[in-house]
Amino acid sequence: MTTLTPMAGKPAAKGGKPESRRTKAKKRLTSRTASVIALIIAILWTTPTFGLLLSSFRPAEDIKTSGWWTFFANPSFTFDNYAEVLLSDSSAGRLGSYFINSLVITIPSVLFPVAFAAFAAYALSWIRFKGRDTLFIGIFALQVVPLQMALVPLLSFFSSNFALEDEGKFIQIWFAHTCFALPFAVFLLHNFMSELPGDVIEAARVDGANHGTIFRKVVLPLITPALASLTIFQFLWVWNDLLVALVFGSGQDTSPMTVRLAELAGSRGEEWQRLTAGAFISIVVPLIVFLSLQRYFVRGLLAGSVKG
């Protein structure tokens, strides 16, 4: 972290006019100030998370009576908070059960929209039909519509037509996530698909391939990186979601970890040993995905935002 100052000792640009001593000194000073500011930002941005992580491994009594920074003077280390919050009785959190809910919610809620969006994006980029542009722009505009617009009627649609019970409520959560994800998913995949070289598609067409074959054998393999970015986006979105889960799930049967943690933060705001461990459990899965696949995430982010 302290090596954020590579510009400092750099010699003056080759071939340029030689710099006077004063400008050199000035340059070094500004680049040093710059490094210090950058370092401060980096520290400000990482310390809160670090504090939470460290606290989650401290004994409950320590967390409640002293700040996490005292750990360095007086280290004590335990996994009890994790055991308690994951496995024990429901008043302590029982996050294990909610962790499973998060998984059960997330997997289908990622698979469905990615697949359906791939189909739709293909039609919008490579099949010629009347009204295609209008349709695409319509879907594109839906991206910005707040999902709050759909919550009340969609919930009553489910409760009056299907009356799902217990684990069945997963279905309505999947459904809601899939619908809400589609506009962005179609848009993102369309961005990638429409930029595929036309002659590749044309060559396949000349060989007598129909749209199904072109989609499966030509387009899908080429847009795998885009599918990867979309999958990460959707995974993070669903895993981290609170609103959809609050509205469409219920209780220990179908609520994901976010709902449980928000509850714990509200009702037991002082039980920091549970909150810190619990929060870290919910953070760690997306963080692993995020860090290992960051390249795809950034690529998707740039394609989805800069062009859009």
Add this chain to the structure above:
Amino acid sequence: MDQIDILDELPKFTQLGIGIVAFIVVVGILLLVVDKLPGYDKGRFAALVFLLPAGLLLLIGMIYPAIRTVVLSFFDGKGEKAVGFDNYVWMFSDESIQQVLRNTLLWVILVPLVATATGLIYAILIDKTRTEALAKALVFLPMGISFVGAGIIWKFVYAFNANSDDQIGLLNQLVVWLGGDAQPWLLNGPWNNLFLIIVMIWIQTGFATVVLSASIKAIPGEIVEAARLDGVNAWQMFWRVTVPSIRPALVVVLVTMSIAALKLFDLVRTMTAGNFGTSVVANEMYTQAFRLSQQGRGSAMAVFLFLLVTPIIIYQVRAMRTRREER
């Protein structure tokens, strides 16, 4: 005790299995159907098949509900009796909702401005340094954390103890070290709003950094070189070269963040549940519609959110149209 029992969890896995099988069957059928499609040039039918699942879901899951919400916003709490514009009148006359609207305005102004500015400065400072990748990753990290997780992280930073000698919250400890008195940061209005907004800025800055950094790297080297030969200083370089060159990316980042701030829900829900004068429109919408069973009022607030983003939609659609025509 009431220990966790794996047998209780089995039905969930069964449900997950059903979901995955349903996925395989649906996608399998779709692939079979598109494989049997007539030749390339008969596009119409093919388009219908490819668009069917997404189109159907958007109709049932977004378009119909959105229209229904507009209708509901003119009805009473149970959606039975038409009340005209009563819900909207309530929204703009009720004292507590006035505050909610003011808070939302504060969010929409501060979050995009501060997060974008910080992200831009940081992107410039770390540009072309040896540790750029690491420096970027550190600030980008909060993007992967849920708002609920971020809420808890910062609730811990803001934690307050009336006895000022043993603070467990970092902020209060710093204040005490500097000789001040510990404060319950999240309870005292109107400043508590700012402490919530800081969390959102903390999350969003990484997004600005990554997008703007990519945009800065795309500035043609000749422009920078020419400006340098003209002898501009760092300040002029920033305002006359960097900012104009990355303007499109700046607009995108600002717009994206404004929308996110407008729809913000999770942070407020987790950190204060909207109490102590910190509620925002999206949180109030949830409270009215799902906690207080005031469907009409909740719907009116949703429609209000929608109206606020409409200009952005129109702008985006226009930009998209011109871009498509340029092709």
